[in-house]
Amino acid sequence: MKLGAAIRALALILLSTTPALAEVDPAHAARRASQQISEATLALDEAEKASDRVAALTQTVEAFEEGLSAMREGLRRATIRERAIELEFEARREEVAQLIGVLQSMQSSPTPLLLLHPAGPLGTARTGMMLSDVTPSLQAKVEGLRAQLHEVATLRALQESAVDSLREGLFGAQQARAQLSQAISDRDDLPQRFLDEPEHLHTLLQSSETLEAFASGLVPDEEEPAALRLDFDALQGTLPLPASGTVLRRFNEADAAGIRRPGLLLGTQPLALVTAPVPATIRYRGPLLDYGNVMILEPQSGTLMVIAGMNEVYGEVGQVVSGGTAIGLMGGKSPNAEEFLQNSTEGSGAQRSETLYIEVRQGNAPVDPAPWFAVTKE
Structure with a gap:
């Protein structure tokens, strides 16, 4: 390879090097997630003293879920970043090795030979100018590679140290869920809008072959008290999803x-x-039918919200619940720290193994729920 061509090739490599893929430091994100888990653990201790234990424990469970979700995302991004750096090293290994060889041969060549450029003294001068321009960039590239190697080491150490935080978070979430279930079971302070009618519901269950038939057969209640009236349509685009997750299928899909x-x-x-x-x-x-455990909520007269697929459901028929009140838990088995770490770093989709069905019915007919939740599909 001639000297001018080698320098041009080196310049192309330096100019084409891409910046770091992660705009936000994945190591920082994972450390922040670890801090969230620690804060949730403290909140679990404080929930014992709260005047409203159900509300405090609900917030604590949500805090653990957010912390574990952030940890999962941080570890996933850390793994992606590490692989990107490794792929960059691998892709440029041969080119960089060739160029280093050229530069080493230049250094060992006698000075008179370096002055013998085919274009004469002018070509020699131009080559010297190109080399003087490229050398600082090459030094900067070396420093960048050194920083990337240090980053890889940091990311690997982070993944190894994440196990303790994960154990703390998974155990804390399990404790918080158990305490929440017990606190809801002991609760007797929710307002009661009407009494449960078990005989009517049993008859309706026996005679209904579809969710639509069951929902349509619910006995309409008298108009709700003024304190409970709600303009449900005005809430479009503002409601949180009942659980943290990803929309798998939309209305009639x-x-x-x-x-x-x-x-x-x-x-x-x-x-x-x-x-x-x-x-x-x-x-x-x-x-209810093949929907698993179902919760049917009535936010306003003539409107029903069906939430189906839970393993446990909380509350009693006729009770009035506020927004954000825990109404159930999904099924499945919580992974241990090692499984959680493996799924996160491998990008496995197994973490979202449970499915929750959400239906909104107005005037005995289903309508698309998406406008109320402003959901997006991954």
Whole structure:
């Protein structure tokens, strides 16, 4: 390789080097997640003294879920960043080795030979100018590679140290869920809008072959008190999803078997907390057809929100719950720290193994729930 060509090739490599892929430091994100888990652990201790233990424990469970989700994302980004650096090293290894060889041969060549440029003295001068321009860039590149190697070491150490934080977070979340279930079981202070009618619900369950038939058969209640009235339509675009997750299918979107359902299907983490998106009266809770455990909420007269697929459901028919109240837990098995770490670093989709179905019905007909939740699909 001639000297001029070698210098031009080196310049191209230096100019084409891409900046770091991660705009936000993944190591910082994972450390912040570890701090969130520690804060949630402190909140669990404080919940014992709270006047409203249910509300405090609900917030604590959500804090653990947010911390673990942030840890998962931080570790995923750390793994992606590490692989990107390794791929960059691998892709440029041969080019850099060749150029280093050229530069070493230049250094060992006698000075008179270096002055013998085919274009004469002018070419020699131009070559010297190019080399003087490239040398600082080469030094900067070396420093950049050194920093990347240090970053890889930091990311690997971070993944190894994450296990302790994960154990703390997973154990704390398990404790908080158990305490929340007990606190809800002991609660007797929720307002009661009407009394449960078990005989009517039993008859309706026995005679209904579809969710639509069951929902349509719920006995309309008298108009709600003024204190409970809500303009549900005015809330479009403002409601949080009942659980943290990813929308898998939208309203009337066919699944792999061609089946369409008039609601949203949400993929969630195992044991994810499910909360009421809006203040509402519980019209039904319990198993229903093939939907698993179902919670039917009535946010306003003539409107029903069906939330189905939970492993546990909280509350009693007729109770009035506020927005953000825990109404259930998803099923599944919580992974241990090692499994959690492996799934995070491998980018496995197994974490969202549970599915929650959400349907909104107005005037006995299903409507698209998405406008109320302003959801996006990954």
